[in-house]
Amino acid sequence: MGAWNLERCLFPEASAAHAGDCDLLLLSEMDHGMARTKQRNTTAVMAAEQGMVYAYAVEFLELGLGSPIELQFCDEDRNALGYHGNGLMARSALRAPFALRLWGRRQWFFDDEQPRLGERIAVGARIETSGGAVHRRFDPSRKRLRPRAPAEAGGRPDRRAGRRVPRPAGADRRRSQHRQSCGWRLAGRGAL
Structure with missing residues (x-):
């Protein structure tokens, strides 16, 4: 890819x-x-x-x-x-x-x-x-795509340049709340 x-x-x-x-x-x-x-x-x-x-x-x-x-x-x-x-x-x-x-x-x-x-x-x-x-998967109420970062990466994707940036305070809590509404999925097999 x-x-x-x-x-x-x-x-x-x-x-x-x-x-x-x-x-x-x-x-x-x-x-x-x-x-x-x-x-x-x-x-x-x-x-x-x-x-x-x-x-x-x-x-x-x-x-x-x-x-x-x-x-x-x-x-x-x-x-x-x-x-x-x-x-x-x-x-x-x-x-x-x-x-x-x-x-x-x-x-x-x-x-x-x-x-x-x-x-x-x-x-x-x-x-x-x-x-x-x-x-x-896209949640229209969020108005934009938000790819989920792998837990071991220690950061979130920066869509503009494809590089990792540090997670802000509280990101782990927000990430778990939005886990169901955004992220790459393998159809019929759960999260990648």
């Missing part, structure tokens, strides 16, 4: 070659119908190169062609679609794919360099494995 922020995915074929050892890949900042990436669906190109299935969710509608640096990659002066989002690629079937809006500030429209409409989004699905289906 891998997670990769491809920052527009300017070179999808080359990027796919680097992801050959992953059976499941979470992709961030993928273009679809943008001049800077030759109007391609970059997630679909990468999936086809690796013989994988994929899901894609639009995070933003880009109102421009991109940053000044990205303009050098544009062959056209317009975007066919202007979609920018996140993708999920897998070697096995994606069951019940979903997109989930993540709460946050909607300051993107006023960005002088890259004006856009939308906000952060997560994309996911049930994935079949040899041990059963892996899925993520």
